[in-house]
Amino acid sequence: MKKILALAVIAAATLNLSAQERGYLTGSFETNDHIYVEDQGNKFIPDDDRFGSNNYLKLDYYNGNFSAGLQLEAYMPSIIGYPDDLNKYALSNMYVNWKDEDFQITAGTFYDQFGSGLLFRSWEDRLLGLNNAIMGARFAYNWEDKIAFKALWGMPRLGMEFSDTQVRGADLSVSLANLLGIDDIVLSVEGSVLNRYSKISIDAEEAGGKPNTYGWSGRLNFDYDGFFLKGEYVDLGKKLVAFTPKRGNAQLLEMGYNGRGLGVTVTGRRLEWMGQKITTNSLSAANLISYVPAMSTQYTYMLTTLHPYNPQVGDESSFSFNSGEIGGQIDAFYNFRRGTAIGGKRGMKVHANFSTYYTLEKEGTAQAGNLLFRDFSFDLEKQWTKEFKMVLLYSMQEYNPTYGNYKTTWLSNIFVADLLYKWTPKFSTRLELQYLTTHEDKKDWMAALLEVNFAPHWSVWGSDMYNHGQTKVHYYNVGVSYTKGRTRLAAGYGRYKDGFICSGGVCRQIPQYTGANFSITTSF
Amino acid sequence: MRTFLLSIALFISAVCAAQVPSVVVENAKGESFDTKTLVEEGTPMIVSFWSTSCKPCIRELDAVYEALPDWLEEADFRVVAVSTDDSRLLAKAKSFAQGRGWGEDYILLFDKNQDFMRAMNVSVVPHVFVIDGKGKIVYSHTSYVPGNELELFEAVKKCSK
Numbered sequence: 001m002k003k004i005l006a007l008a009v010i011a012a013a014t015l016n017l018s019a020q021e022r023g024y025l026t027g028s029f030e031t032n033d034h035i036y037v038e039d040q041g042n043k044f045i046p047d048d049d050r051f052g053s054n055n056y057l058k059l060d061y062y063n064g065n066f067s068a069g070l071q072l073e074a075y076m077p078s079i080i081g082y083p084d085d086l087n088k089y090a091l092s093n094m095y096v097n098w099k100d101e102d103f104q105i106t107a108g109t110f111y112d113q114f115g116s117g118l119l120f121r122s123w124e125d126r127l128l129g130l131n132n133a134i135m136g137a138r139f140a141y142n143w144e145d146k147i148a149f150k151a152l153w154g155m156p157r158l159g160m161e162f163s164d165t166q167v168r169g170a171d172l173s174v175s176l177a178n179l180l181g182i183d184d185i186v187l188s189v190e191g192s193v194l195n196r197y198s199k200i201s202i203d204a205e206e207a208g209g210k211p212n213t214y215g216w217s218g219r220l221n222f223d224y225d226g227f228f229l230k231g232e233y234v235d236l237g238k239k240l241v242a243f244t245p246k247r248g249n250a251q252l253l254e255m256g257y258n259g260r261g262l263g264v265t266v267t268g269r270r271l272e273w274m275g276q277k278i279t280t281n282s283l284s285a286a287n288l289i290s291y292v293p294a295m296s297t298q299y300t301y302m303l304t305t306l307h308p309y310n311p312q313v314g315d316e317s318s319f320s321f322n323s324g325e326i327g328g329q330i331d332a333f334y335n336f337r338r339g340t341a342i343g344g345k346r347g348m349k350v351h352a353n354f355s356t357y358y359t360l361e362k363e364g365t366a367q368a369g370n371l372l373f374r375d376f377s378f379d380l381e382k383q384w385t386k387e388f389k390m391v392l393l394y395s396m397q398e399y400n401p402t403y404g405n406y407k408t409t410w411l412s413n414i415f416v417a418d419l420l421y422k423w424t425p426k427f428s429t430r431l432e433l434q435y436l437t438t439h440e441d442k443k444d445w446m447a448a449l450l451e452v453n454f455a456p457h458w459s460v461w462g463s464d465m466y467n468h469g470q471t472k473v474h475y476y477n478v479g480v481s482y483t484k485g486r487t488r489l490a491a492g493y494g495r496y497k498d499g500f501i502c503s504g505g506v507c508r509q510i511p512q513y514t515g516a517n518f519s520i521t522t523s524f
Numbered sequence: 525m526r527t528f529l530l531s532i533a534l535f536i537s538a539v540c541a542a543q544v545p546s547v548v549v550e551n552a553k554g555e556s557f558d559t560k561t562l563v564e565e566g567t568p569m570i571v572s573f574w575s576t577s578c579k580p581c582i583r584e585l586d587a588v589y590e591a592l593p594d595w596l597e598e599a600d601f602r603v604v605a606v607s608t609d610d611s612r613l614l615a616k617a618k619s620f621a622q623g624r625g626w627g628e629d630y631i632l633l634f635d636k637n638q639d640f641m642r643a644m645n646v647s648v649v650p651h652v653f654v655i656d657g658k659g660k661i662v663y664s665h666t667s668y669v670p671g672n673e674l675e676l677f678e679a680v681k682k683c684s685k
Contacts, residue, residue: 113636145556186555221554291610291611298576426674456669456671487666
């Protein structure tokens with residue numbers, strides 16, 4: 001099947017080549033390589049091969065309305081902490097696509113999502129080792145800017161193969177404002193249905209489980225003069241959780257105001273039994289067919305990411321009983337303009353976020369139980385002079401180490417200063433100073449990073465994260481990068497802490513390791 | 525495998541410069557927006573892929589924003605900021621862009637399932653392109669350190685002549 005499709009991709013592209021104009025080809029290549037070394041200080045003993053290498057080659061050909069492409073992946077073997085089922089090499093993606101003014105048809109692999117992705121999402125995230133591309137067919141039709149419809153069928157990818165699971169879905173979006181000819185307002189109603197077929201065991205069938213599940217979602221989008229409101233209701237249908245039928249459902253509400261230098265967003269969400277996996281017999285972090293992200297701040301500074309929030313989608317095992325979560329967040333961004341009393345000569349930007357999430361006290365209700373996660377953060381950004389820019393951040397994070405099974409929570413206060421100084425138009429340095437204080441877990445941490453940049457090509461950095469409260473372990477990292485046009489080469493060496501790599505709220509656990517790394521990213 | 529790679533190599537040698545493909549993304553109001561309409565206007569543009577969790581991307585767009593009044597005196601072009609934030613951070617990305625004043629000077633687009641990003645073969649952000657008035661990619665650069673914007677402006681000036 002794969003070979004036939006790959007040949008079809010090239011043949012169709014070549015045929016097109018002789019028939020019409022020459023079209024164009026674009027692509028990208030990425031390699032990430034690690035060499036591991038034994039490190040007593042980090043309690044790390046590498047495997048015998050001491051090496052990990054993830055490689056991706058992607059090619060796309062475009063000619064008018066026609067396009068075709070493929071992706072090759074090779075894991076020789078995969079980098080530490082990546083899902084085990086990523087190994088050797090495979091022609092992982094291949095597609096042919098026709099896109100007209102009104103319709104689009106795709107055969108082969110594709111990515112898509114319905115609404116926010118709570119019902120269905122197919123996407124690629126190389127940082128997580130996640131690629132649940134669907135192998136099948138997809139059709140989309142738009143009637144002007146009034147109605148958009150799409151339908152799809154296929155088998156999601158898991159590891160290096162496409163699974164036996166099948167998904168069939170359709171999505172409809174109707175713009176009421178455009179249908180009625182009302183300008184300046186965005187008002188649309190949307191809905192999706194999703195059928196999922198996956199083999200189940202005889203035991204599961206006897207307990208009332210069915211190979212086919214049916215889910216749906218309804219959505220509303222509104223925007224007027226900067227005010228916006230988005231609502232989504234999702235019903236995943238009945239599924240078995242520990243041999244008991246449960247109905248997965250979620251409610252999401254986002255509202256706020258954007259305009260005049262001010263941006264405010266308020267989010268509320270309730271989840272109940274919302275886990276949706278491709279198959280029941282894989283423990284891979286990439287075994288997902290929907291997207292249930294953590295609706296909280298995504299931090300990037302080292303000490304702010306020690307305990308990222310992982311949403312509770314509903315889980316029943318011998319360790320825990322969690323039917324889901326309820327909570328929300330508020331974000332406010334404001335720009336004090338130039339020339340105002342607070343803004344000064346160059347303006348000042350401020351941001352605050354408050355997020356809080358609880359377990360569901362009782363199934364089928366919106367009653368909040370134990371605290372899962374709470375975060376208050378405030379940051380301000382000030383360009384003092386043409387040369388000097390400063391960012392200050394404070395975050396108070398409280399999280400539940402037992403994922404809500406008990407009331408106990410751990411609290412930490414984190415302070416960050418990020419100072420950028422441009423010595424000349426092409427030479428700059430950036431210094432990060434960070435401190436985390438807590439009475440729990442491994443007590444206090446401190447961290448620093450220095451980055452020296454020589455535009456347009458070179459950047460050199462060194463950082464250290466030190467747990468002086470308890471373990472006295474240094475997690476150091478040095479590196480250099482060279483960029484020319486679309487090509488970036490980077491090399492580094494460091495000791496890395498165990499924890500979670502999170503991207504968009506999906507997290508994968510990584511063990512501690514020490515070693516050298518090398519990467520090339522290029523596109524053409 | 526060898527034949528397969530060879531046919532790809534032959535194929536690469538037979539085609540011409542990359543352009544902006546037609547992909548449906550969202551505008552700041554949440555309406556569908558086809559990227560081919562960007563090219564129809566016929567003026568050069570800077571297309572910058574960014575996300576709220578990418579600090580260098582924000583530094584680059586801020587640097588362009590600061591320099592924009594001076595640059596526009598020398599060249600006629602548009603700036604398109606494409607957020608690659610997914611539904612976790614989509615609403616936040618819109619508020620963030622407004623909070624920085626970008627909405628006044630930039631065309632803001634939101635590529636929540638990274639379809640445009642994939643079509644332009646962007647693997648990591650920041651990634652910036654300069655597109656000429658005919659829709660051809662004449663310059664692109666990945667990553668950002670302060671000072672890179674000078675090279676970017678040189679590329680814009682060349683194609684707006």
